[in-house]
Amino acid sequence: MMPEMKPEVTPEPAQEMAQEIPQTEVNTEPPPEIIPPAVPQTRWQRFLHWKYLGLAVIVLVTLILHFIAIMHPPTIVWDEIWYVGDARSVISGTGELRPEHPPLAKFFIVAGEYIFNGFKTPEHDTGVKTYQYIGADSTTDLTFDVSDASVINVGATIRIDGEQMEVTGTDPGQNQIVVRRGTGGSTVTTHNMLQKIYVFTDNAFGWRFFSIIFGTLGIIIFYFICTKLNFSWKITMVATFLFAFEDMTFIHSGLALLDVYMVTFMLAAILCYLDENYIWMGIFIALSANCKLVGLFIFIAIFIHWAIYRKNKWQLFSASIVVTAIAFVVFLTFFDIFIKGGLENPITRITELIGGTAANQFTVPKLSISSRPWTWIYPQFVALKNQYNVPAIVYSYDPQYISFISTTIQIMIVPTIGYMIYKVVKKSKAAGLVLLWFIATYLVWIPLSSPLKISIGGATIGNRVAFVFYFLAVTPAICIGMAMALSDWLDKLKARRLVTNRITFLQRTAYIFIPSWLLLHLAIFIVFNPAVPVIIKTWLPPFSNW
Numbered sequence: 001m002m003p004e005m006k007p008e009v010t011p012e013p014a015q016e017m018a019q020e021i022p023q024t025e026v027n028t029e030p031p032p033e034i035i036p037p038a039v040p041q042t043r044w045q046r047f048l049h050w051k052y053l054g055l056a057v058i059v060l061v062t063l064i065l066h067f068i069a070i071m072h073p074p075t076i077v078w079d080e081i082w083y084v085g086d087a088r089s090v091i092s093g094t095g096e097l098r099p100e101h102p103p104l105a106k107f108f109i110v111a112g113e114y115i116f117n118g119f120k121t122p123e124h125d126t127g128v129k130t131y132q133y134i135g136a137d138s139t140t141d142l143t144f145d146v147s148d149a150s151v152i153n154v155g156a157t158i159r160i161d162g163e164q165m166e167v168t169g170t171d172p173g174q175n176q177i178v179v180r181r182g183t184g185g186s187t188v189t190t191h192n193m194l195q196k197i198y199v200f201t202d203n204a205f206g207w208r209f210f211s212i213i214f215g216t217l218g219i220i221i222f223y224f225i226c227t228k229l230n231f232s233w234k235i236t237m238v239a240t241f242l243f244a245f246e247d248m249t250f251i252h253s254g255l256a257l258l259d260v261y262m263v264t265f266m267l268a269a270i271l272c273y274l275d276e277n278y279i280w281m282g283i284f285i286a287l288s289a290n291c292k293l294v295g296l297f298i299f300i301a302i303f304i305h306w307a308i309y310r311k312n313k314w315q316l317f318s319a320s321i322v323v324t325a326i327a328f329v330v331f332l333t334f335f336d337i338f339i340k341g342g343l344e345n346p347i348t349r350i351t352e353l354i355g356g357t358a359a360n361q362f363t364v365p366k367l368s369i370s371s372r373p374w375t376w377i378y379p380q381f382v383a384l385k386n387q388y389n390v391p392a393i394v395y396s397y398d399p400q401y402i403s404f405i406s407t408t409i410q411i412m413i414v415p416t417i418g419y420m421i422y423k424v425v426k427k428s429k430a431a432g433l434v435l436l437w438f439i440a441t442y443l444v445w446i447p448l449s450s451p452l453k454i455s456i457g458g459a460t461i462g463n464r465v466a467f468v469f470y471f472l473a474v475t476p477a478i479c480i481g482m483a484m485a486l487s488d489w490l491d492k493l494k495a496r497r498l499v500t501n502r503i504t505f506l507q508r509t510a511y512i513f514i515p516s517w518l519l520l521h522l523a524i525f526i527v528f529n530p531a532v533p534v535i536i537k538t539w540l541p542p543f544s545n546w
Contacts, residue, residue: 054237055223058244059216066212066254068531069399074204075155078395080256084207085164085184087113087256088200090339092123094162097185100356103335104290105258108210110338112256113202116209122202123159126151130160131175134191141168142179146197149175157183159198160191207256215253218264219244221271222476228274229430231483239483241518245525247406248468249475254530255401259472262291266298266473270437273302276313282320286327290335293353294441294473299324301433301440309429360465362451369393370465373445376405377413391468399530403469408521409478416481423484430484437477445470486514 041049050056076084086097087109098106113122131145150172152158158165158179164186169178182188222243226236243249253260265288272281281302288295306317329346336344362370375391391410395401404410417438423431449466493507503511527535 051233054233055220055240058240059219062219062244062250062253063212063216065250065529065531066215069254069529070208070212071204072399072530073396076204077255077401078393080207081183082185083109083256083258084202085186087207088123088157088159088164088184088202089162089186091121092159092198092200093341094159095341096339099352100360101258102290102293102332102353103339104287104331105261105292107335107338108214108261109207109256112209113206116206117202122200122206123198124201126158126197126199128152128197130191130193130195130197133193134160136188136190138181138188140181142181143169143176144179145174145176147175149177152177152197152199157200159200160195161189162186163189163191164200208254211253211256211260214264215249215260218249218253218260218267221264221267222479225267225271225274225476226480226483228271229433229480231487235483235487238486238518239479242409242482242521243476243479245406245522246409246475246479247525247528248403248472250525250529251395251401251403252469252472255395258292259469262288262295263472263476265291266295267476269298270302270433273306278313278316278320279323282322282324283327285324286331289328290331293357294470296328297440297444297473298437299440300444301436304440305429305433305436309432358464362449362463362465369467371468372451373442373449373466373470376442376468376471377410379407379411393468396530398534400528400532400534401530402528404528405468405471405475406521406524408517408524409475409482412482413478416478416485419485420481428484431481434477434481434484438474438481441473441477442471490514 082098083106086106089095089097090106091110091113096106114120127148128151129147131147134142134144146152149170152167152170154167154170156167158167163182164184165179165181166183167177168180170176171178219240223236223240226239231239265284269281269284269288272278272284285296285299285302288298303321310317329350332349333343333346336349371391379391392402392404395403405413417435420431420435420438424435445464445466448461448464450462452462489510493510497503497507526532
């Protein structure tokens, strides 16, 4: 029997191929997309996208306007009479005239006069001598004989002994000059015959230069404070725009006054605090107080904010308190060497500073430009009965140096602080800083200036004279608070638009109001800017009613 034969199975071509070719993993993913290489930006495009471009534009604009106005007028404006007069007395070696103020800000005015006079004392011996005895009984205009009146010009400020005088007239034929006595805060005193007559050769560029530099530094520091508070670029720019183009801030940054130095060092202290650099914070607070004693007020805000919201690095923060106190005394002693020409007992000096500032009291009738602090926070056009409302101080009519809180800022003070209180309840640390800043640099003036005197530990406070430009230290806080409120408002508008997918009438109104308000702020700045020809004659109604 033959065995059963199985039919031969011939493999199909596909099976043969599968047997001959080893199996490999099949990639089922789609091929990667081909991303074209990024086109490199041009230099112009990189410049337009530079994150500091907006800040640079603001700084450049303010600097240009400041330097246009720096010699306009070339003569002393308003309270410059005290500080330039003090600087002249210091640099001529005849002593300090304003001992109630710390030395640092005055040192910068002296430095400006010295540097821009070719590193020489800005004083010239005219070669002229007095030809008669000059008594101390005349405190107004006085005519007296000199050896040669032809070399003395009208408008010059001269010095005889330690007294400064403004020359208001000359008579070369009779060799007589007419002077206004006791200018610059100097004391009217007697002068014997044959006293040398010196003329000051300084100019406005020298005594205003460092004010402009510090005002500009203040804008830059303010910008970085906003970035430290984690504002968006747009909100940071809005806040910086409001601060830089605020009328009173700009005016004081262009004149030889003390406040701009104090505020700039104060802003530097706040920036260091936000950066948790507590030692430098203490140093800058000490420098601020060495410009004006009220620079110490910001430490109240910083200390309370740290105690509530941080409580970190307590050893370092405690050390900063000691550093602030020691640095204040060291700086006071050091800079007084330049101002007073020698060492002075620090305790005696501090007592002199405190006593000098406390002596400035409201009088009856009051000083025309003084005002109660609660009148600073409502609009200039509101006049409450029996209140000392002096919303604007005219430093000069032409050019217009008119110092007031810009209306676009002033009408928002109370709403901004109200919103900051709401944000504090919502646990906002930034709002807490703004609110405490407001309390420490503004609200503190209310009991100090209250007509009702308050006794604390045997010391009496109250009735301290105040001026609207004291609000300079508060203005940065209000600008930050306004920027925070604006940021929140825009965020809510955007969220609402995304939900409804349309723009409502109220949203459209808001989008029109915000840029219009910013343009109004800029318009006020331009109209009242001393670098711009007089547009509105503020000595006429309704402005004269201020």
